[in-house]
Amino acid sequence: xxxxxxxxxxxxxxxxxxxxxLLEELPSHLKIKPEDVGWLRASEKSFEFWDNADDAIYxxx
Numbered sequence: 016x017x018x019x020x021x022x023x024x025x026x027x028x029x030x031x032x033x034x035x036x037l038l039e040e041l042p043s044h045l046k047i048k049p050e051d052v053g054w055l056r057a058s059e060k061s062f063e064f065w066d067n068a069d070d071a072i073y074x075x076x
């Protein structure tokens with residue numbers, strides 16, 4: 016079985032197109048319900064106000 020670190024390294028070695036495909040398919044591999052993914056995507060807009068230069072210092076936390 017692979018460790019999280021090994022999986023992370025493997026993902027980082029993928030080309031961008033493969034990473035996007037993985038991102039689309041990942042919820043089904045992690046047994047995440049499609050509606051939960053939908054709720055996550057819907058909630059992203061609620062946090063857009065934090066995407067600004069003043070708060071950029073917190074992006075790396």
